[in-house]
Amino acid sequence: MSQEINEDMKSKGSSQMETIWPEGADMGKQEGRYTMKQAIKKWEDGREAGGEAERETLRMEVESKSRNEEFARVAVAVFISRLDPTLEEIDDVKTAVSEAVTNAVIHGYGGKEGIIYIQVTIEGRELSVEIEDRGVGIADVPKAMEPMFTTDLSGERSGMGFSFMEAFMDEVKVVSAPGQGTHVLMKKRIGR
Amino acid sequence: MAEQEFLYEAKGQVLVIHLPKEVDHHNCRNLKYETDLLLAENYITKIVFDFSETVFMDSSGIGVLLNRYKQMERSGGKVAICGASARILRVLTIGGMGKLVPRYNSMEEAIAG
Numbered sequence: 001m002s003q004e005i006n007e008d009m010k011s012k013g014s015s016q017m018e019t020i021w022p023e024g025a026d027m028g029k030q031e032g033r034y035t036m037k038q039a040i041k042k043w044e045d046g047r048e049a050g051g052e053a054e055r056e057t058l059r060m061e062v063e064s065k066s067r068n069e070e071f072a073r074v075a076v077a078v079f080i081s082r083l084d085p086t087l088e089e090i091d092d093v094k095t096a097v098s099e100a101v102t103n104a105v106i107h108g109y110g111g112k113e114g115i116i117y118i119q120v121t122i123e124g125r126e127l128s129v130e131i132e133d134r135g136v137g138i139a140d141v142p143k144a145m146e147p148m149f150t151t152d153l154s155g156e157r158s159g160m161g162f163s164f165m166e167a168f169m170d171e172v173k174v175v176s177a178p179g180q181g182t183h184v185l186m187k188k189r190i191g192r
Numbered sequence: 193m194a195e196q197e198f199l200y201e202a203k204g205q206v207l208v209i210h211l212p213k214e215v216d217h218h219n220c221r222n223l224k225y226e227t228d229l230l231l232a233e234n235y236i237t238k239i240v241f242d243f244s245e246t247v248f249m250d251s252s253g254i255g256v257l258l259n260r261y262k263q264m265e266r267s268g269g270k271v272a273i274c275g276a277s278a279r280i281l282r283v284l285t286i287g288g289m290g291k292l293v294p295r296y297n298s299m300e301e302a303i304a305g
Contacts, residue, residue: 066217066218066221067218069216069217069218070214070216070218073248088279091248091279094248095248095249095250095283098216098217098248098250099250099251102216102217102250102252105217106217147288154224155259155262156220156223156224156252156255156256156259157252157255158251158252158254158255158258158287159255160251160254160255160286160287160288161251163251163286164250164251164283164286164287167286168286
């Protein structure tokens with residue numbers, strides 16, 4: 001039965017199908033017209049490859065104050081919700097953002113005034129989060145990233161900040177030097 | 193975002209610390225001072241961390257727990273946790289606290305255990 005319908009559509013409906021996608025619409029602009037089915041496939045392929053996927057960016061600047069740790073992670077969570085992530089994925093990203101912003105507040109600016117730059121990019125299913133400070137910087141990045149390593153003397157810091165970022169994101173890169181600030185880049189694929 | 197405070201409750205020689213909804217660096221900044229004061233003024237043999245209201249925790253929470261654990265260990269006391277959700281347990285495990293501190297479902301069990 002369904003085959004009959006398909007055959008029927010092929011025989012008399014092909015020219016109609018081609019004109020379903022209006023001329024000049026975004027999807028059809030570059031390579032002429034598509035049937036709806038082709039257009040959807042092209043869109044899905046684009047998302048899969050990440051090549052022609054839609055790209056959206058959030059840029060924020062927050063003052064280096066501890067109350068902004070929560071603000072930053074909640075704002076990022078709201079922004080990435082358009083990727084339809086699982087609750088676990090949202091919590092993972094929130095935790096990683098919280099760690100990086102907390103590092104900037106405590107270590108980068110050492111409790112002094114400063115601006116923390118946050119940039120979140122969604123491209124297809126790929127999420128990139130960049131958190132940057134223009135604070136003191138880190139002399140030995142690999143050492144700072146070791147689990148349990150901390151320069152804090154109060155005993156209240158676990159030294160697990162970078163370990164948490166690595167545990168909850170797929171990729172973490174840290175670029176830093178004394179006097180040059182610290183730039184943390186984290187990536188995660190949402191919906192695997 | 194309202195200020196979130198820790199609620200301390202004394203149950204005999206057990207100090208129950210009810211953690212806020214979000215356990216992060218900002219919300220933990222007074223905890224050391226407050227617990228040190230309570231531990232100095234009272235004879236406490238056990239601290240129970242009650243996570244039943246907590247939905248978010250980052251490594252700041254691990255630092256707080258680890259430090260209280262070391263403190264109690266030095267004085268021969270104990271630390272236990274209760275009411276932790278799957279998310280909080282995951283954070284505790286990644287933070288290396290999974291095997292260090294016994295977990296209970298209810299506060300009563302944690303106090304008695």
